[in-house]
Amino acid sequence: MAKPGMMKKPLPKSRVTTADVTASEKWLGYLLGPAGALLLNAVLATYLNVYYTDVLKLTSVWGGAFLVVFPIISKVIDAATNVIMGYVIDRTRTSQGKARPWLLLSAPLLTVSGILLFTVPNASQTVQVIWVMVSYNLFYSFAYTIFNMSHALMVPLSTRDTVQRGGLSVFNQIAAIMMSGILVALVFPMVIMPMIGVDKGKWIALMSVLSILALPLTLLEYFFTKERVTLENQKAGESAMIPFRSQLKAIFSDKYMILIYAYFLIFTTGSCIKNVSLVYFCNYVLGTYNDGITQTMISVIGGIPMGIGIFAVWPLAKRFGKRNVTLAGFILYSIGGAICWMFPTSMTMMLAGQFIKNIGGLPCAYVFMALFADVLDHMEWKTSFRSDGLAMSVYNIIAVAMVGICTGIFNGLLASAGYAAPEIVNGVTVAAAQTDAVKGVITFGFVGLEVITGVILAVLLIFLNVEKDIGRKQEEIKARTER
Numbered sequence: 001m002a003k004p005g006m007m008k009k010p011l012p013k014s015r016v017t018t019a020d021v022t023a024s025e026k027w028l029g030y031l032l033g034p035a036g037a038l039l040l041n042a043v044l045a046t047y048l049n050v051y052y053t054d055v056l057k058l059t060s061v062w063g064g065a066f067l068v069v070f071p072i073i074s075k076v077i078d079a080a081t082n083v084i085m086g087y088v089i090d091r092t093r094t095s096q097g098k099a100r101p102w103l104l105l106s107a108p109l110l111t112v113s114g115i116l117l118f119t120v121p122n123a124s125q126t127v128q129v130i131w132v133m134v135s136y137n138l139f140y141s142f143a144y145t146i147f148n149m150s151h152a153l154m155v156p157l158s159t160r161d162t163v164q165r166g167g168l169s170v171f172n173q174i175a176a177i178m179m180s181g182i183l184v185a186l187v188f189p190m191v192i193m194p195m196i197g198v199d200k201g202k203w204i205a206l207m208s209v210l211s212i213l214a215l216p217l218t219l220l221e222y223f224f225t226k227e228r229v230t231l232e233n234q235k236a237g238e239s240a241m242i243p244f245r246s247q248l249k250a251i252f253s254d255k256y257m258i259l260i261y262a263y264f265l266i267f268t269t270g271s272c273i274k275n276v277s278l279v280y281f282c283n284y285v286l287g288t289y290n291d292g293i294t295q296t297m298i299s300v301i302g303g304i305p306m307g308i309g310i311f312a313v314w315p316l317a318k319r320f321g322k323r324n325v326t327l328a329g330f331i332l333y334s335i336g337g338a339i340c341w342m343f344p345t346s347m348t349m350m351l352a353g354q355f356i357k358n359i360g361g362l363p364c365a366y367v368f369m370a371l372f373a374d375v376l377d378h379m380e381w382k383t384s385f386r387s388d389g390l391a392m393s394v395y396n397i398i399a400v401a402m403v404g405i406c407t408g409i410f411n412g413l414l415a416s417a418g419y420a421a422p423e424i425v426n427g428v429t430v431a432a433a434q435t436d437a438v439k440g441v442i443t444f445g446f447v448g449l450e451v452i453t454g455v456i457l458a459v460l461l462i463f464l465n466v467e468k469d470i471g472r473k474q475e476e477i478k479a480r481t482e483r
Contacts, residue, residue, distance in 0.1 A: 033221025075404030086393025097227030114211030277445030289431030332360030
């Protein structure tokens with residue numbers, strides 16, 4: 001009989017067999033492999049709400065309440081499934097690790113649910129609302145939860161070597177930034193969106209292709225990653241199931257874990273509101289509807305620092321510390337955001353502010369997961385057991401819940417301010433003129449809120465000094481496993 005948490009059927013083996021991180025692992029497992037799912041998610045984060053408001057025209061459903069209430073309720077469901085998934089991962093025992101096996105299951109689920117999100121039938125409003133609610137939760141509360149939980153744990157579970165782990169964190173973030181910063185932020189507004197407009201058939205075709213692309217690439221991530229930390233603990237005989245209550249107590253009684261959760265909550269709130277308001281800001285405040293250039297210009301300037309950061313951030317973090325570099329970055333982040341907030345209709349000032357802001361955001365973008373991994377190691381040193389799945393489930397709850405909450409808040413503010421959706425007139429998409437109140441909501445969402453969150457984060461990071469003795473703690477953990 002299989003032990004609790006053991007998968008009975010043998011799993012395909014990882015192509016990674018070395019004790020140290022390899023080049024193929026970096027390029028295929030952490031850069032190319034996650035790209036499909038991350039691209040799909042990046043497109044959805046930026047454009048799914050546009051599909052709901054402009055293509056399906058759901059802004060007025062239930063007097064404007066549907067697009068406020070539905071995302072929030074969905075994220076409550078998502079939060080519950082994240083806790084369940086964290087519990088399951090911590091109790092999964094296989095020869096291939098505890099998180100990686102779930103990448104196999106997530107691959108086909110991402111494809112199917114991604115397509116269902118957009119194939120909303122041309123039926124009654126009631127049928128459309130039900131389809132939207134079910135498909136949204138199939139993707140976010142089920143398929144993407146399974147993928148994101150297992151994917152996010154790859155860096156912390158890959159190795160204890162802080163240098164190698166930091167390198168993997170950078171590669172991992174390059175994949176995310178390439179998808180959101182190049183394809184979604186550059187190609188989509190300049191090429192894709194002017195082509196598809198509010199044509200539902202074109203939206204379905206495009207998103208079906210992106211959903212199908214996620215399948216082989218997610219499998220690539222599975223085959224070119226390895227959970228060295230998990231396998232190390234298995235060899236040391238640490239296979240006992242830690243009680244859920246003990247894990248929960250360990251997580252929420254540790255100051256560093258509480259600090260990093262607070263950090264992530266504040267950062268995610270600002271970035272989610274910014275992401276959902278980006279398209280609206282470029283369409284109605286800084287530029288004109290789908291003009292193909294405004295969003296591209298904003299994204300190009302934002303992408304330049306991200307490209308430079310690939311080479312600059314990790315050397316700086318190694319020299320000055322991940323926490324210190326990130327803290328200094330948020331000061332620049334707030335200064336750049338303040339410039340944008342003061343001159344929201346000036347392309348020149350917006351580009352200057354965005355450039356400064358994105359330089360400041362580099363450390364957060366590239367080294368956060370390595371910092372989170374340090375906290376997980378600190379907790380293992382403190383408690384003598386790992387709580388990766390549960391810790392990551394809380395992390396993901398924050399990530400997914402805030403997407404829904406922030407989207408609902410933003411939609412509610414848009415509706416209350418009098419947002420008017422575009423119409424198709426003689427086959428051409430025609431945008432409505434927006435009121436100053438609508439423009440004010442959009443401007444605060446895109447450039448104002450993150451000025452405030454940047455200052456708060458810089459102060460919060462002063463207290464997150466987990467790095468100061470992490471090397472000693474890792475040596476003590478290693479000594480325990482070798483006894």
